[in-house]
Amino acid sequence: MSDKISDRQKKLEGLLGKKTAQDSDPQEEEKKTKRVNGLFTPSVYNDIQLLARIDDTSFNNLLHEIAKEYADSRREELNKERKRIAEINRLINEMDNK
DSSP states (O other), X not given: OOOHHHHHHHHHHHHXXXXXXXXXXXXXXXXXXXXXXXXXXXXXXXXXXXXXXXXXXXXXXXXXXXXXXXXXXXXXXXXXXXXHHHHHHHHHHHHHTO
16 A cells, blocks of 8 residues: 555645655546445445555545556556457457458
């Protein structure tokens, strides 16, 4: 998880209208527009709810941060798979044009 102090500092700077170095990151400007449904056991749900409260964030935002960190930890695999998919699509388009 991100350092709680720096997260709170970012929130405070946002409220005060100060820009940080991270404000220029294009990924941070991406909007959360995809909705998903998930099922949790009650104990996991309660734990995540409590952790979100401890971190002074929402349940949704905490899940988003967890998923983002997981994807970031596997960035190399994701990039390889995207290249593989692009190559497959290129070959399919090449075959369609013949």
